[in-house]
Amino acid sequence: xxxxxxxxxxxxxxxxxxxxxxxxxxxxxxxxxxxxxxxxxxxxxxxxxxxxxxxxxxxxxxxxxxxxxxxxxxxxxxxxxxxxxxxxxxxxxxxxxxxxxxxxxxxxxxxxxxxxxxxxxxxxxxxxxxxxxxxxxxxxxxxxxxxxxxxxxxxxxxxxxxxxxxxxxxxxxxxxxxxxxxxxxxxxxxxxxxxxxxxxxxxxxxxxxxxxxxxxxxxxxxxxxxxxxxxxxxxxxxxxxxxxxxxxxxxxxxxxxxxxxxxxxxxxxxxxxxxxxxxxxxxxxxxxxxxxxxxxxxxxxxxxxxxxxxxxxxxxxxxxxxxxxxxxxxxxxxxxxxxxxxxxxxx
Amino acid sequence: xxxxxxxxxxxxxxxxxxxxxxxxxxxxxxxxxxxxxxxxxxxxxxxxxxxxxxxxxxxxxxxxxxxxxxxxxxxxxxxxxxxxxxxxxxxxxxxxxxxxxxxxxxxxxxxxxxxxxxxxxxxxxxxxxxxxxxxxxxxxxxxxxxxxxxxxxxxxxxxxxxxxxxxxxxxxxxxxxxxxxxxxxxxxxxxxxxxxxxxxxxxxxxxxxxxxxxxxxxxxxxxxxxxxxxxxxxxxxxxxxxxxxxxxxxxxxxxxxxxxxxxxxxxxxxxxxxxxxxxxxxxxxxxxxxxxxxxxxxxxxxxxxxxxxxxxxxxxxxxxxxxxx
Amino acid sequence: xxxxxxxxxxxxxxxxxxxxxxxxxxxxxxxxxxxxxxxxxxxxxxxxxxxxxxxxxxxxxxxxxxxxxxxxxxxxxxxxxxxxxxxxxxxxxxxxxxxxxxxxxxxxxxxxxxxxxxxxxxxxxxxxxxxxxxxxxxxxxxxxxxxxxxxxxxxxxxxxxxxxxxxxxxxxxxxxxxxxxxxxxxxxxxxxxxxxxxxxxxxxxxxxxxxxxxxxxxxxxxxxxxxxxxxxxxxxxxxxxxxxxxxxxxxxxxxxxxxxxxxxxxxxxxxxxxxxxxxxxxxxxxxxxxxxxxxxxxx
Numbered sequence: 001x002x003x004x005x006x007x008x009x010x011x012x013x014x015x016x017x018x019x020x021x022x023x024x025x026x027x028x029x030x031x032x033x034x035x036x037x038x039x040x041x042x043x044x045x046x047x048x049x050x051x052x053x054x055x056x057x058x059x060x061x062x063x064x065x066x067x068x069x070x071x072x073x074x075x076x077x078x079x080x081x082x083x084x085x086x087x088x089x090x091x092x093x094x095x096x097x098x099x100x101x102x103x104x105x106x107x108x109x110x111x112x113x114x115x116x117x118x119x120x121x122x123x124x125x126x127x128x129x130x131x132x133x134x135x136x137x138x139x140x141x142x143x144x145x146x147x148x149x150x151x152x153x154x155x156x157x158x159x160x161x162x163x164x165x166x167x168x169x170x171x172x173x174x175x176x177x178x179x180x181x182x183x184x185x186x187x188x189x190x191x192x193x194x195x196x197x198x199x200x201x202x203x204x205x206x207x208x209x210x211x212x213x214x215x216x217x218x219x220x221x222x223x224x225x226x227x228x229x230x231x232x233x234x235x236x237x238x239x240x241x242x243x244x245x246x247x248x249x250x251x252x253x254x255x256x257x258x259x260x261x262x263x264x265x266x267x268x269x270x271x272x273x274x275x276x277x278x279x280x281x282x283x284x285x286x287x288x289x290x291x292x293x294x295x296x297x298x299x300x301x302x303x304x305x306x307x308x309x310x311x312x313x314x315x316x317x318x319x320x321x322x323x324x325x326x327x328x329x330x331x332x333x334x335x336x337x338x339x340x341x342x343x344x345x346x347x
Numbered sequence: 348x349x350x351x352x353x354x355x356x357x358x359x360x361x362x363x364x365x366x367x368x369x370x371x372x373x374x375x376x377x378x379x380x381x382x383x384x385x386x387x388x389x390x391x392x393x394x395x396x397x398x399x400x401x402x403x404x405x406x407x408x409x410x411x412x413x414x415x416x417x418x419x420x421x422x423x424x425x426x427x428x429x430x431x432x433x434x435x436x437x438x439x440x441x442x443x444x445x446x447x448x449x450x451x452x453x454x455x456x457x458x459x460x461x462x463x464x465x466x467x468x469x470x471x472x473x474x475x476x477x478x479x480x481x482x483x484x485x486x487x488x489x490x491x492x493x494x495x496x497x498x499x500x501x502x503x504x505x506x507x508x509x510x511x512x513x514x515x516x517x518x519x520x521x522x523x524x525x526x527x528x529x530x531x532x533x534x535x536x537x538x539x540x541x542x543x544x545x546x547x548x549x550x551x552x553x554x555x556x557x558x559x560x561x562x563x564x565x566x567x568x569x570x571x572x573x574x575x576x577x578x579x580x581x582x583x584x585x586x587x588x589x590x591x592x593x594x595x596x597x598x599x600x601x602x603x604x605x606x607x608x609x610x611x612x613x614x615x616x617x618x619x620x621x622x623x624x625x626x627x628x629x630x631x632x633x634x635x636x637x638x639x640x641x642x643x644x645x646x647x648x649x650x651x652x653x654x655x656x657x658x659x660x661x662x663x664x665x666x667x668x669x670x671x672x
Numbered sequence: 673x674x675x676x677x678x679x680x681x682x683x684x685x686x687x688x689x690x691x692x693x694x695x696x697x698x699x700x701x702x703x704x705x706x707x708x709x710x711x712x713x714x715x716x717x718x719x720x721x722x723x724x725x726x727x728x729x730x731x732x733x734x735x736x737x738x739x740x741x742x743x744x745x746x747x748x749x750x751x752x753x754x755x756x757x758x759x760x761x762x763x764x765x766x767x768x769x770x771x772x773x774x775x776x777x778x779x780x781x782x783x784x785x786x787x788x789x790x791x792x793x794x795x796x797x798x799x800x801x802x803x804x805x806x807x808x809x810x811x812x813x814x815x816x817x818x819x820x821x822x823x824x825x826x827x828x829x830x831x832x833x834x835x836x837x838x839x840x841x842x843x844x845x846x847x848x849x850x851x852x853x854x855x856x857x858x859x860x861x862x863x864x865x866x867x868x869x870x871x872x873x874x875x876x877x878x879x880x881x882x883x884x885x886x887x888x889x890x891x892x893x894x895x896x897x898x899x900x901x902x903x904x905x906x907x908x909x910x911x912x913x914x915x916x917x918x919x920x921x922x923x924x925x926x927x928x929x930x931x932x933x934x935x936x937x938x939x940x941x942x943x944x945x946x947x948x949x950x951x952x953x954x955x956x957x958x959x960x961x962x963x964x965x966x967x968x969x970x971x
Contacts, residue, residue, distance in 0.1 A: 020700040045537035046508075169625075183626055184401075213400035214564060218608035218621045240538065243567075243610025247618060266614045284542035286567040288594070288609045289616070295571065297542030301507055415867060439870050447868045455861035459883045465862070469869030515865070522869065 006073070007202060007234040008034035008057070013070035015052050015061060022306040026052045026065065028258045028313070031332060034202075034251075039228065039235040041249030041266065043242060045281075047302050048255040050238045054206050058095060059087045075201065093123035096195035100207040102187035106179040112190055113175035116159035116197060117152065123198040126154040162193040165230070167223055185216035189223070196227055203228070206238045221248060242285050246270060254278050257303055257313040260332060264339035274341040276318045312344065320345055353427060355526060355558050356412070358387035361421035363404075363411050367631065379630045381407040383582035385421075386657065391525070394552065394559040396573035396590070398566065398605070402627055403579040405562045406450075409528045412560070413445055414438060425526070443473065446519040450531035452511045456503035462489070462514055463499040469521045488517040492547060509540035516547070520555070528560045533568060545572055566609050570594055578602045581630055581638045584657055587665040598666045600643045637669065645670060701963045708959020714952035722768040731759035733766040733919050742935055752937040755927065756917075760938065763919035764945050770920050771901045771949060774835055778900035779893050781839035786846025787882060787889075793847065794854030795877045805851065808844040816841040820903060824912040831904075831920060834913035838903050842896065846889060853885035860884075891961040898953030905946050921946050 011031045017024040027049045034040040042050050055061045057072055059079060072079040074095065079087070099105050107115060120126075130146035133153065156175065163171035166189045179187060188208065195203055205224065209217040221244065228235050237248055245252050246266060253263040254275065262275040273279045280298035287293065300317045303309055309316050315325040324344050332342040362385075364378040382404045389395045397405045410416045412423055414430055423430040425445065433441060449455045456465050467485040470476045476484050486496060492513040503511055512532060519527055529548070533541040549572060551557060563569050569576060569590070576593050578586040578601065586599040597603035604623045611618070622644040628634055634641050640650035649669050657667040702708055721728075731749075737757030745752040751760035793804040811819070816838075823837035857863065858881065866876050901921075907913030908922025916923060921942035928939030 020696075045539065185626060213627075214566070215400060215604060215608045215621065215623055216626075217610075219623070221610075222620060241610060242538070242612040246612045246614040246616075247610050270612070270614050281538060282612075284539045285612050286542075286545070286571040288567040288570055288606075288611055290613075292570070295542040295546060297539045297546065301509065301540065302537070413868065415864060442868065442870050447865065449861045449865065451861045453861075455865060457862040457866075457880050457884070460880075468866065468871065472870045472872075472875070518865065518869070 005035045006033050007036045007075060008236070009071070009073040010053075010057075011071045011073075013053070013056055013072065014068040015049075015056055015065060016068055017065040019064055019306075024305045025308055026258055026305055027056070028308070028329075029070065030255070030258070030260045032253050032260055032263055034234060034236060036234055037232065038250045039225075039237060039248055041245040041252035042236065042238045042255060043240065043245050043252060044255035045240060045302055047257065047305065049258040050255055051206060052258075053255075054097065054204055054236075054238060057204070058091055058097065059084075060091075089123070092119050092194075093198045094200055095202045095204065096198070096200040097204040097206060098188070098191045098195050098208045100210050102184070102191045103179065105191060106187060108179055110178075111175070112177055112179065112182075113156060113159055116162060116175075116190070116194055117155035119194050120155045120158050120162075120197050121151070124158070126151050126158075129154045129157075158197060159193070162197040163190075165196060165227065166190075166193045168193065184212055185220065188212060188216075188220055192220075192223070192227070196231060196233075199231065200233055202234045202236065203231075204236045204238065207240070208237075209244065210239070210241075224248070242281070243288075254281070257308060258305055259313055259329075259342065260340075261314065261343070262339075262341050263332065264336075268336075268339050272339075274335055274339070274346060275314075275343050276320050276345075277314050280317075312342075354388040355391040355426055356387070356389040356560070357422075357424040357427075358385060358408075358412060359422040359424070361385045361387075361408065361411060361423065362419045363407055363416065364419045377631050380582050380633065381630060382411060382418075383633075385579075385582075385584055387577065387584070389526075389558055389560060391558050392552075392556055393575065394561055394573045396561045396563060396569040396576045397579060398563060398569055398576055399579035400564060400605075400627065402581070402630060404582040404630075405579050406530060408579070409447070409530050409560065409562050413442075413447055413528060415447075443469075443522040444524050445526045445528070446522065446524040448512075448515050448519050448527060448529045448532050450534055452508050452515070452535060455515050456511060458503055461500050461502060462494075465503070466514060466518045466521060469518070473522065475522075484521075488521055489514075491520065491551070492517045507540075508536050509543065512536065512544055513547070516544075516551070520551070524557070526558045526560070528562065530562045531564070532561075534563070534565065541568070548572065566606060578605070581628065581633055583638065583667065584665070585639065585667050587657075589663065592662055592664060598660065598664065598671060599639075599668050600645050600670070601639050604644075637667075702959065705959050705962055707955050708962070711952045711955025711957075711959055714948060715956055718768055718949050718952065719772065721765055722772045725765040725769050729759075729762035729765045731762045733758060733762040734917055735759075742931070744935075745937055751941045752935075754924070754938045755931065758917075758919075760924075760941055763924060764921070764941050767919045767921045767924065767942060768945065768949075770831070770914070770918070771904070771946075774831070774904045775897040775900045775953075777835055778838050778842060778904070779896050781835075782842035782896075783846055783889070783893060785839070786843035787850050787885075789843070790847035790850030791854055791877055791882050791885070794851035795858060795873070795881065801851075804847070808847045811841065812844045812848075814841070817903065817906060820907060821910065821912060824907055829912060829915050831908075831914040831918060834904055834907045838900060838907070842900070845892065845896075849889055849892060850882070850885050853888065854881050857881050857884050891957055894960055895954055895957030898950035898957075901946065901953075902950055 012029045013027050014029050015027040017026055030053065042053065044050050052061070056067055057079065061067055067080060070080065127146055130150040133150055134146060135141060160171050160175060163174060168174055168186065168189050182190065209220050212220060225248065237244065239245060249266045251264065252266050252269060253260050254277065255261070256277050262269060262273065262278045269278060270282070273282055283296040284298065286295060298317050303313065303316065311327045312325045312330050315321045318325065322344060330342045330344050330347065332340045333347065335341045335346045361382055363382040364380050366378045385408060397408065399405045411418050425441065430438065430441065463482065463485050466488055467481050470481055470484060486499065489495065489498060494510065494513055506514070533544050536544060545568065552559060561569065561573055573590050576588060576590050577584050578599065580601050586602045593602065597606050604621065607619065608621055623642055625642050628638070628641065636652045637650045637655050640646045643650065647669065655667045655669050655672065657665050658671065660666055660671055702712070735758060739757065740753055741755055741757040743749055743753040749759050749761065751764060754760055789804050793801040819841045820837045823840060824834050827833040827837060863876055863880055866880055904913055904920070905922030908920045909926045911926060914920030914923045916927065924942040925939045932939050
């Protein structure tokens, strides 16, 4: 893979949370690449650090959390070195995100149209189009700044276009509605519309379909695939659902307790999982088709991150743990071509 | 198929309509038909799954069966006793046989009561045990679900989701019930914890001869744990079949849509696009005839006029669809 | 092996471990909020003074000494003497006892009445709720001081009547608060679970719902403590509540009012005492509000 093909490059990202009970070592130096135009999946259970990773990319890690070290290169520039002003331009514009619960991310007292146009006006230059409307519709020839009214008109037009792109039924009506008047699936479409309205280069979906019904979820997933093809952007899907990863993602990374344990093409990971945690995870999923296997869950639970296990964080639960595993932290290394694993079994 | 013994639970034409309009002055216009004529039979020792999306009425049905909410019409027979004919005292006695494990793990345990108090509450209320015997009994219940003495005097906030669900399960076992309704018990749990809980439920069922009504929207879990599946849509049962049969082949168009929508954890499987239009209609004013017809890819003219009955087809299956009349 | 030690000290520590942890967290939060720290310190001082008053007051607060009246604050009488020659410092200290007792009593009584009425209203609903809440509205419609005055006047002068009157005007706030909490907690999973195991409505309401409703109430109650003292003092000032020679702060201010121009110390010191106690109570209430509000809690 050419270096120029890398859209997002995370290296050695370390994040801590300083709480009254102690220091939570949420991310222990994770590294991964996301390539242009692909759909990349980040999967893991509670406490593995997926949401913290996303927050770090968007530089939204708040007190008591702090990014200790690492680099996040987006199209060649280190996001961790940017000013807040520069980040604000990037958030919502070049990197956008759709979260899990649209009800809390949509302002209940603002109409949908207002919320959509807010993003659009923030990130896009509407003067050209506004001036054009003046010229064509109103025969006004001027090079001065267009009126607020005209700019608003353009913003609403683009908002409507965004709603059409997400296949919202009756977009003209929806623009004037309030969030509570829409169903869960429709609200999530609005969130998607907001996310794509400014032609992002990287679209992140953080458990975006978790709260949706199965059939609505499928509709949204199909829509997301179509959008990606139409927009030509890169997609990052964060989820705990292995089914979604299998269907949507080209490449994926498995996270456990703040570390990345395996990273490769989806087919390779499902076909030949190397890390014992990945194997355990796959053995614990009930299958909707094919052979009915006995579910073999991993013993124990995810460790707390205030005093995480020494060495490899998975070693207390690992059926193949050796002495080295409790002493030395395994590095992410290539076992096969394009298949990275962090495990002493393969060193 | 011959029935070996009578079913332990039989629901006949159950309806639950929530009236609209104010509490005091409402002569509300219409009602929410949450459950609209449901028939159900569960045999002892079985696990029957109730499957459907949000708004289909499965949660309401579960609560209605346990008489936690009043019903509009219909009958509920537990071991051939009509629950609706019981007075308050008799129903209270009957409650010991039927328990519930809830979906929302966060609020299922009183944050101000210790685990011991929560699990033992039933025993205290019915005056079965107290003092030392109570403690011993609660301890043995906790041990059945894989917890121990060190958990007795702790509070729910100290436990993980999986542990809390275990506590809820042991609470449900306290009164020696024969029948337990499980309402999405693993919905908010991690994959490996879910697997642990499912295996635990299965082991408990074998050990204690329990009967489960398993309400879920997760079809993969349903396939793993249940013997029979009832599919609900907008307050009605649209299909019923043995688990193996229904996963092999779905009859009702809604069922096949539902099944085709599950994400399959296998990247080598190619999926077809979903043939489903629109959103779930409101339960206040359901569509005429078959309530699924506006979204059904195979709808015909008769579907918008006549409501299909739930009829028996081959292999002990039931379907409510004009395609099979 | 385990069961024996569990019954001993280890068992006790085990049992209280969650409380201790919660306490540790609360102490941490308190440390980070200087205002509540101030409030707690101030209040503790007054509490100490109230408890130790009989032992540390230099003179008998009731002893009249007309020849030594109207003394300015001096070495022998740190706060001076009043119109009857009584030592003001001793009277203020004794008044501290009275005021703190009054505050606690009023809050407790109105809390009890309000909790029962609000709890029943929220849980039972329907006509019962309507009746109780409308009655609550009725009482709330009166300005509380005016209502307390009217009741006090009807019952006759005296501190105990004043306490009773204020409690009667205060309970509606708690009733409303508790009812609101009950309405939301009623839907919680553990309430449904309690019903499943055969718990009676009474048990559910008083064992499950109400203990969980106290969060916002505690904040209000701690602030109301100061208000209760203020109200009692107001009634005392108006001559309705405590009667002379009881050294209630409000009554003392009333007595000192006549001489305020040239002998200000008689009214000033009890006034300052009221100021600081109410301030302490408000600061604690604010602090508690911050601590108990999970969203404001900075972990």
